[in-house]
Amino acid sequence: MSGFDYDLFVIGGGSGGVRAARVAAGEAGAKVALAEEDRYGGTCVIRGCVPKKLMVFASEYAGVVEDAQAYGWQLAQGPFDWTSFRTRLNAELDRLEKVYRSLLKGSGVETFDARATIAGPHAVKLSTGEEKTAKHILVATGGHPVRPDLPNAHLGIVSDDIFHLDALPKSLLIIGGGYIACEFAGIMNGLGVEVTQYYRGAQILRGFDDEARGLVAESMRESGIDLHVGTNIMEMAPAGADHALSHAGTGSDAAMGATAQDRQVRDSRDAPQTAAGGPVWVKSTNGAERVFDKVLFATGRDPNTAGMGLEEVGVSLGRRGQIVVDGYSQTAVPSIYAIGDVTDRVNLTPVAIREGMAFVETVFKGNPTKVDHELIPSAVFTQPELGTVGLSEEAAREKEEIEVYCTSFRPMQTAFAGRSDRALMKLIVSKASRKVLGCHIVAPGAGEMIQLAGIAVKMGATKEDFDRTVAVHPTMSEEIVTMRSPMRTG
CATH class of the missing domain: 3.50.50.60 (FAD/NAD(P)-binding domain)
Incomplete structure (x- = not known):
């Protein structure tokens, strides 16, 4: 490591940056430092996925008493206590931040609670006034709402x-x-x-x-x-x-x-x-x-690149301030890489983590690795949830002739309670190859279902593969393997 303070300096303590730092230090034996100006865990853990999902859970209890009464339980509805929930939520986020800090420490990563900017192709300046050098710099600063x-x-x-x-x-x-x-x-x-x-x-x-x-x-x-x-x-x-x-x-x-x-x-x-x-x-x-x-x-959200000195050293930025990278997350400056939302490719936490892992494989393990950004399952935690993987009906129809298998129904659990909720199960199938090009689910627990359906779609499963799978009854998800006739073609 001649001439540099570190093999790798990571800017950003979110999921992608922390994973890259940990693996580079713990598995590849690199000397690694990481700087984070706010809280460790980043958008997902501190102000995104985790607290939001806990709020989703909290909000879904609103109808539990009424549903339980329909099932014979004698329960009384009480008010929601925001102060109590927020106190517990903050305690959980504090716990998770400590976990992130502990993981970095356990992997031998040196951390700086400071803002870091780019001072050169191999130099980072901290808000504390210190300047550090590194053979490689990884920018993983995420984004912010606008x-x-x-x-x-x-x-x-x-x-x-x-x-x-x-x-x-x-x-x-x-x-x-x-x-x-x-x-x-x-x-x-x-x-x-x-x-x-x-x-x-x-x-x-x-x-x-x-x-x-x-x-x-x-x-x-x-x-x-x-x-x-x-x-x-x-x-x-x-x-x-x-x-x-x-x-x-x-x-x-x-x-x-x-x-x-x-x-x-x-x-x-x-x-x-x-x-x-x-x-x-x-x-x-x-x-x-x-x-x-x-x-x-x-x-909308924009990447966190303002005032970082990126363009001054030759890093190219896109129209919205996103860092332009190649398939290996490398910028126009060979020593500087970027992963996660700051690149505005696929803004999902698991994608940032995979990009961080691929970066370590490429740079520190001698195994050039690109992240496959195709057919990524995702979920929208609306009520009911929306789970999706692959092409929408509209996008698929523009590419080739398709068959659309679709069913909408009232889920057993809520129908019994007298609610009018509806669920949707939908498969988009290629007429030529018979492959399932897209799967879309609107239902309670759609996020859990689409994770498993995503495996089949990613593997290239055909409609006949779905048909050969025996249904799990009685479940909502069984509809995915029991649809026999297309509703639409073309």
């Missing part, structure tokens, strides 16, 4: 802020139609918040199978979420305030007649918001004017 370019956008909160609310709002407006927006709509609705959701597109969950996302939208409305598609926010201001400084539209300052005060307010929109002030007045594109206790912007 607010729209809208006057007074600072009045709204973003997904990171949800976990820090002192109290649940009585009413909440969610702006957006992606998985984060839809998941939090279900969560907050289940916790007793009056939820309204605006999405500018024609249907929520763009990019997912049309039939599946349609059922999710229908289920959201039936559960009490006031979902409006083809609708966006035009203006917002503190409730009761003079709205003169809020101008319709999201155009340029000149077009909007924005004042210097407007611009200053807008420019502060990315400042940390843990408890935006009081109620917010909102005017939407459909002409409605309403007041909400909170407004949540779930309008």
Whole structure:
């Protein structure tokens, strides 16, 4: 390791960065350091997958008492205690962060609780003033939620802020139609918040199978979420305030007649918001004017690359600030690599972990390894859940002739309790090869089911392979192997 302080310096203590650091040090024997400016565990553990899923669990208990009564149990409904839940949630996140720190220490990784920036192809500068050198640098800084370019956008909160609310709002407006927006709509609705959701597109969950996302939208409305598609926010201001400084539209300052005060307010929109002030007045594109206790912007995420010195040393960035890498996660600077959401390839925690493992195989184990980004199963934790792998019906139809096998039904458990919930099981099959090109499930536990279905689809299973599999009865998932006749072809 001549001339360098470390073989590898990792910037970012999220799932991908920690895995790469641990494996490089523990299995490859490299001298490794890692810097994290916030909390170890990153977006997934601290402000994403883990706390969000625990909130999903909490929200799903809302209907348990009513269902139990239908099954003969004499139970009484009580109120949800946000303070108690949040206290326990924070304790769990603290525990997980300690686990991450312990894993790094146990692998021999030196850690720095500091912001790190790129000072050269082999140099990292820490916010403590120290400068370290490394033969290889791995950037795994993840991403952050963004607010729209809208006057007074600072009045709204973003997904990171949800976990820090002192109290649940009585009413909440969610702006957006992606998985984060839809998941939090279900969560907050289940916790007793009056939820309204605006999405500018024609249907929520763009990019997912049309039939599946349609059922999710229908289920959201039936559960009490006031979902409006083809609708966006035009203006917002503190409730009761003079709205003169809020101008319709999201155009340029000149077009909007924005004042210097407007611009200053807008420019502060990315400042940390843990408890935006009081109620917010909102005017939407459909002409409605309403007041909400909170407004949540779930309008996208951008990579964390600003101010890191990447372009100064020759690293190429994309339009949204993402680091451009090749199939081996290598940037335009040979000594600098990047993995995870900061590359904006497939923004999923397990993908970041795989990219970290492949990086170690390539750089430290002499085994050049690319990550296969095709046919990755994923789940959206709406209520009901949406699990998917492979092509949607729409995407598959553009490629070749297909058969569509689909069934929708009322699950036994909730039907008995008198609920109108519906589930969907759908297979997209190639007419030519008979391979299952896509599998889509909308049902309770769809995330668990799609993990196993994903194995079959990834292996190239045909429809006949599914047909040969004996059903597990009575289950919802048996429908995946009992559909015999296609509903649509072409």
